Amino acid sequence: LFQTSNRAVFGVGVLLERGLIPQDALRNQIIPILFDLIESKGDDPGMEDRRVEIAAVLCRVVSSGMITDKRWLFDNFIADYSRFLEHHVVHIRKVGAR
Structure with a gap:
């Protein structure tokens, strides 16, 4: 299940980079x-690590x-992403990056 989920997230990232996902599908x-x-x-x-990869994909969508x-x-x-930023994993990585 873990590998399948990682592949799916990677696949979404690739589709996003190529502009193959319609805006409505992204939003809904x-x-x-x-x-x-x-x-x-x-x-x-x-x-x-999966959460961080998903966050990277979400950042690509917005940027x-x-x-x-x-x-x-x-x-x-913004509301959902802000909730994610409160997650303990994000705080650990931010401290480690300093």
Whole structure:
């Protein structure tokens, strides 16, 4: 399951880079699923690394301008991403990077 999930996240990243995912699919399906994966509980090996990889994919979505609806970004994306930034894994990595 872990390898399948990692491959899926990698695949989404590749599709995003190539611009092959429509904006509606990003907003209504892909991004909510990625946030669900980030927030999922579990002790799978590498779960923290998977969360970081998902965060990187989400950052690519926002920084690339793939979603042009700024109101949607503000109302939906920012709140979920802010919740992710409160996760202990993110804090450990930020401290380690200093």
